[in-house]
Amino acid sequence: MKRTVNFLKYAVIGIASAVMLNVFTAQPAAARTYTSETLNYEIVYHWGLIWKHAANARLTIKRTNNGGYYSELVGRTRSWADKIYPVRDTLKCWMNSNFTPTKYMKLTHEKNYYAKDVVNFSYANNTTYGKCVRYRTNRTERVSLASRGVAYDMMSVFYMLRNLDFGALQKNKSYKTVVFSGKSKETLTIRYKGTQMVKLRNKSSHSAYHITFTFTQDGNKKSSDDIDAYLSTGPARIPLLLVGQLPVGEVKCYYGGSIDK
Template sequence: MENTFLSKITIVLSIWFFAAGSVSADMNNEASCKRVNETFRVGETVNYTVYYHWGAVWMRAGEVEFEVKDSKINGKDVLHVVASGRTIRRYDWFFKVRDVYETYIQPETMMPLRFKRDIYEGGYTIFSDYKFDRNNNKVAVEHEDWKTPRYKDTLEIGDCTQDVLSAIYYARTLDFEGVSIGDTIGLEIFLEDKLYNVYIRYLGKERIRTEHGRYNCIKFSALLLEGTVFEGGEDMMVWVTDDENRIPVLIEAPIKVGSIKAILTDAKGTAKPIDYSSGRRR
């Protein structure tokens, strides 16, 4: 899996959000994986500051924004989610990052119909465009990067396969009932022409403090397959607001060199009011 700035953050977030579902759900069964969205809406924007840890120092390295828009595919309404990540300007001279991920989601099923990403990191570029055929469980892939000429291919996927960005929003619609401490669940994400299986574990509830305030949270760890951008093991930790919005507040994860941390800085346009009695709005 490509070691890209926004890949790290979107994978971290999508892994948590699948944990929000009931462990009894069959994620490979088409009937059970179709969802109705009452959790988020067009106009929602969520922002994070990303820190990189190397040695004894945490450095403010970048910013990530997730925005929900409306759009159309083949004349039908879809949810258009855009995630953009960038290094802060004072680091651009050293390693400039400008990443954009997009997914187009069928609102009546919460299944992705198209996924795009356009990545620029320190002079290295990646472009991907996936068009999902949900009727035939196939995806048409178009891809090129700094070392690979543009190519096209058609690959098989499962009934419930998500892209790395749509997974975040899909899982926010899942039922939280039935999850007990220690429960685990597997999920399948399509990225870079492959299906990746990752696993999460529910660890209970905690009240945490960030630089922006205190929050009542739900805590998870993730068991990641060795060989991705992450090391193998269950070292990634995620704390999420214990409310109907299910928005991550703090994410900490080891990577191949050092570790990263993402902290929630703002959330606007949410479908339901955020309880800021557990944290304070800046």
């Protein structure tokens, strides 16, 4: 069950799930902006012939008074899953108008485990700096991170992905960027696989951009299993489906709202 919860962090609470190819080579001429948006998701576990709706997640974004953005992702297990391993996780992110992060916060409540991670971002000399504080029950840890160029968190990188010009990306080519987690730098490798039709839980089918992504640390050591993501080809670039493998079966994160054609 713990391995299942780990994927919940990356796919359910990480719908944001970090992804951004190379912003400098693939951004559209006019980046998407938001006044407000709410996206709802259903997390389904699949074992053989068994499909079980185990958790829900809600992703929101709104403008801040300084012209930037605030985004929040809240995930929680459903009542039947609460009896096995209850999860109440929240990600929060504050971003500039160009979606570069200024602050990131992760609040974790998984059964009897509680944690809070905070990353404050700053920029100088083409370098991104992260001051990380990790609050645990019996201790507090502080970590300083730095990366050349622009680095992101598990939320802001998601919005950069939705602003990419997929028509300018080469099919099957890999792209990389850096994500600051609560204590370390992770390299995010993304591969664009082209377009295909995906079916949602309501049986509707939609054209989607197919992307696979992998997180690694310390060179090439994987920090999570590979994840497949599907974004709508419409102007909203809505994440329609995320799929991750488990030791037994797989987990799927389905978009549960309406989609403009």
